[in-house]
Amino acid sequence: MRIEHITLTHVRVPLHEPFRISNGEVAEKDGIVVAAVSDGLTGYGESSPMAGSFYSSDTPENCWRQLNEHLAPAILQQSFSSLDEACEWINLQPGSNFAKVGLETAMWDLEAQRRGIPLHKLLGGSRDAVASGLAVGLYDTVPQLLHAIQRYVPDGYRRVKIKIAPGHDVDLVSAVRAEFGGIALMTDANASYGIGHLDVFRKLDEFGLLMYEQPLAGPALEDCAKLQRAVRTPVCLDESLETIADVERAAALGAFRIANIKIQRVGGFRNALRVYELCRKLGLSIWVGTMPELGVGCAQGAALASLEGCDYPTDVEASARWFRDDIIEPWIEVRDGMIAMPSAAGLGYQVDEAKLARYQVAEAVIS
C-alpha cells in the first residue's frame, strides 16, 4: 500500500447556532479533509479539533501544520504491507491524535474500498442502523434549553444529553425532567467540576440519569473514583481517555463505568478499536462520541457505533442538526432516532468537491 498524493482542505462551515460548552463557544465548524490517493482510489479522513482549543489543546491551525509539514509528506515516502502496519506507522509519528486521525481514517476508507466492503463492515460492525442521541449546548435561560430540545423531538433521538457547568446544573436537569418526563437523559460537564462539587452530583443522582459524562478534570482520576463511589449514576469518561494507558489506569482506579470513544481524540480507528476491546474485556460500557465532526468524521463515528457492545446511542446526529451545510452527499439523516448504515464500499458517502471549494480556508496538494 502506497499513497501517491494527498490533498488537504481546511474548510469552515457555519453552524445554525453557536455551540457552547462549559469553557467556550464556537459559531463555525472547522475541519481538515484529508484525501489520500492510492491505486486510483481516494480515501477520505477528517481532522476535526474544536476551534479555540477549549476541548483540548489542539486547534485546526496546529493540526494543519502537522499534516502539511510532516505527516502527509512523510507518508508518501512509505510503503506498507497492511493497513495495520500503516496505522502503526502513523501512530508512532510525532504529533497530535487530532492531526493523525485525518490520515489514519483515510487509510481505512482506502482499505474498505479496495476490499469492496463498507467501512462499518471492515471495522467489524454488525448493525444495519445505529441509535442516535441528541446533544444540546448551554443556553442563557432554561426556556431556551427546553426549546432547543423540543425542536428535535420529532426526529426521535434515542436520548438527550445536556451540557452542565457549575451553577447551571440541578436547575437544568430538573427543568428537563419536568418538561420531558422520563426521557433517557444524561449530562456532560466537559471537565468543569471539582471534587468539592460532590453535593451537586449527589443531588443529580435523584434524576435517574444515564450517566455523568466527564464531570471532573481529565487528569483527576483519583477524584473521579471518589465521585463514582459516592453516586449511583455511572460516570462516563471522555477527555480523560486519550490513550490505552489512560483507560487502564482509570479502570484500575474505578474512576468510570462508561467510556465515550471519540475517533478524533484517540487518533484513529485502530486506537478506537483497542479502547473498545479493552473496555469490553473489563466489562465497561462504551458508546461513540463526536466533536462533532463534519460529514466525513460523523459517518466514521456512525460506522464505529455499529459494533456490537456500543451500549448507548452515539452523539452522531443528522448533518442538518448543527451545520448549515455539509461536505458529504447524501447528508447524514436520523429517522426515528436511527442512522442507517450505508451499503456502498468505503465510507459510503460521497465527498462533495463543490462544497469543499465553497467552504475552503486553505488547500494543499502534497505529492
Ligand SMILES: [Mg+2]
Ligand atoms: Mg463530552
